[in-house]
Amino acid sequence: MRFLHKITLLLSILVIISSFIQFIVFDSFFLNTTNSLLLATNEKAANNVGEQVLAYFKNTATSLKTIASNTKFREDRELLNEINKIIPAIDMILILDKYGTISLASGNTTDISTLNLSERDYFQRAIRGETYISGVFTSPRGRKFISIATPIIEKGAISGVVVGVCWLHGDSLASMFDNKSFGRGGFITILDNEGIVVYHTDKERIGKQGVIADRLQGISGSKIMKNYSGFDQYIGYSKVPELNWTVSVITPTAEIKQSRRIMIYEILAVSLFAILVIIIIGTYTVRRYTKPLDKLVEGFSSIKKGNYKQIASYGYAAEFDMMIQVYNDTIKELEEVHATLEGAADIDELTKAYNRRSFEKMMEIINNEIQTHSLQNVGIMILDIDKFKQINDSQGHLAGDDVLKNFAAIVASVVGARAVFRFGGDEFVVILRNCADDMVATMAEEIRLRCEETLSGYTVSIGTATYPKNADSIGELLNLADKALYRSKEIKNKVTAYENK
Secondary structure, three states: OOOHHHHHHHHHHHHHHHHHHHHHHHHHHHHHHHHHHHHHHHHHHHHHHHHHHHHHHHHHHHHHHHHHHOHHHOOOOOHHHHHHHOOOOOOOOEEEEOOOOEEEEEOOOOOOOOOOOOHHHHHHHOOOOOOOEOOOOOOOOOOOEEEEEEEEEEEEEEEEEEEEEEOOOOOOHHHHHHHOOOOOEEEEEEOOOEEEEEEOOOOOHHEEEOHHHHOOOOEEEEEEOOOOOHHHHHHHEEEOOOEEEEEEEEEHHHHHHHHHHHHHHHHHHHHHHHHHHHHOOOOOHHHHHHHHHHHHHHHHHHHHHHOOOOOOOOOOHHHHHHHHHHHHHHHHHHHHHHHHHHHHHEOOOOOOEEEEEHHHHHHHHHHHHHHHHOOOOEEEEEEEEEHHHHHHHOOHHHHHHHHHHHHHHHHHHHHHHEEEEEHHHHHEEEEEEEEOOOHHHHHHHHHHHHHHHHHHHHHHHEEEEEEOOOOOOOHHHHHHHHHHHHHHHHHOOEEOOOOOO
16 A cells, blocks of 8 residues: 555656646747747738838839820829829829929929929939839928839930829828738838838827837848837838838737736646546546647647647546637637738738739739630729729718728629739729630620619729730730720720720
């Protein structure tokens, strides 16, 4: 009997030591794995947002180059105002002579109409022949803005500069990011090349020096840093190529730490109970109660490999039910955080259409299919809500958001949700694979009619182009559809199919 007591006591001591060690390893493993997962996810999300920002401004720069190359656009104020309305990123367009004096402007020019801009870096870069996106400037009235400048070339010489102005407290960048969430309480910040805040969910931070700018080193990365209140937060960041801006995706650690604390308390409670039972029952009980711990270790090993594996909640002693439930609940929370971050990179939160990043992926896929001759036909539609800016100006952004959501639903009901992409602002693209030319035209006209009938009095202009009829590459097809859209926008509430000359 004494020998049995000694064996039981020794076994109990070994179990206590083993449980203590296992608890320490488990806690460290959980924390390290969770940190690594969320830091990597935030860094990836920052890279994706950076790609969106670069594409956004490149498209805007392309529009400004079109203005710079057309004398009629640069000399007709009414035409320039109309063009300004259909470029979502730009609040104001300025035509400067080679001395930096404003010769023509669209939009509200109260803040800068009397300025000579020859000393601005964007003018200096553009007058030397470069298309350049500036950092943050402050107007005489205190408004924060960035400028995109491109040279005007006439007869082989630079005669002036076209400048697009984007007010940072306006709707341009806000429309891209205000409706996006990154996990629980996550948000985006964008800093220019001087560390000045270009975008932040807290509008008061825009135009001010970013406090973390000097601590984000390298092209991309991630780290845990404290916020203004002294709480830790996960930061993933990425430099935007060509702009040298920095995009940061930030999520607080509080939710994860709370789940970790709950799990630790539950593990401690269940472990103590298990030890008491082991002392009474002996070796059989030890063997029985190590099984769920092994499963937990196996489950966390799968997390490290990127697999969220829940544990079956049956087949164990009742004392471990809570432990397994806490583990499974934590796995669900991690899945939600991961899915939210991943989903934010592919789906437009407002309209539920696929976003620009998904569109770029689809363009690459279709381009490969065209090169391998595995596609017979491709149809491209570019759709733009007529006078959409007036909706926001007269009825507010909530009304504009409702129009966008209803419009996206109408388009999806005609062509299918998988074919619809939000290109930016109120501009959408539809990609129709293996769809004959006449069917593309029929669908476009059906969308136009439905919008005319049901979109609260608003209409849509559409431009279309098809492969192989109009072009033999997806990039050129998109360009031709955009030209067709421009012709539709001149009349409005119209479908225009591009015709080869």
